[in-house]
Amino acid sequence: xPAVIRLKRVGxxxxxxxxxxxxxxxRARDGRFxxxxxxxxxxxxxxxxxxxxxxxxxxxxxxxxxxxxxxxLLKKAGVIMPHTPRKAKKAEAKAAxxxxxxxxxxxxVSAREKARRSRKREARAGKRAVVAKKKSKAAAPAxxxxxxxxxxx
Numbered sequence: 001x002p003a004v005i006r007l008k009r010v011g012x013x014x015x016x017x018x019x020x021x022x023x024x025x026x027r028a029r030d031g032r033f034x035x036x037x038x039x040x041x042x043x044x045x046x047x048x049x050x051x052x053x054x055x056x057x058x059x060x061x062x063x064x065x066x067x068x069x070x071x072x073l074l075k076k077a078g079v080i081m082p083h084t085p086r087k088a089k090k091a092e093a094k095a096a097x098x099x100x101x102x103x104x105x106x107x108x109v110s111a112r113e114k115a116r117r118s119r120k121r122e123a124r125a126g127k128r129a130v131v132a133k134k135k136s137k138a139a140a141p142a143x144x145x146x147x148x149x150x151x152x153x
Contacts, residue, residue, distance in 0.1 A: 007067065
């Protein structure tokens with residue numbers, strides 16, 4: 001069960017307030033939660049929030065991931081965030097992967113796969129032939145009326 005620490009929206013329309021909760025990541029934003037850690041009210045000039053630091057440390061220690069907004073609130077409340085390794089950026093990831101050489105060995109293809117590929121190739125060729133016939137038939141009637149008009153004059 002991947003647990004996340006996130007905000008649950010409460011309050012009236014256009015008067016939002018939030019609860020800081022621990023929930024299963026597969027649950028809806030305002031759905032069932034496991035534990036209630038505090039609240040956050042963004043409406044006053046100085047946003048008000050309260051966090052149960054002890055419970056937050058417990059859940060972070062167990063492996064719960066905090067959302068971005070909750071992470072900033074926890075930092076303001078003085079909760080020490082555990083160090084998590086960051087993912088490598090795309091450019092670094094590409095540079096780290098060894099490039100394949102032109103003569104790299106391909107995976108052996110089974111006889112069944114070869115047969116499937118040949119059937120597909122034949123089907124494509126058949127479709128191309130049908131399309132070519134339709135184009136030639138469509139072009140031929142257009143030339144006949146022009147010949148008929150020339151013959152009539």
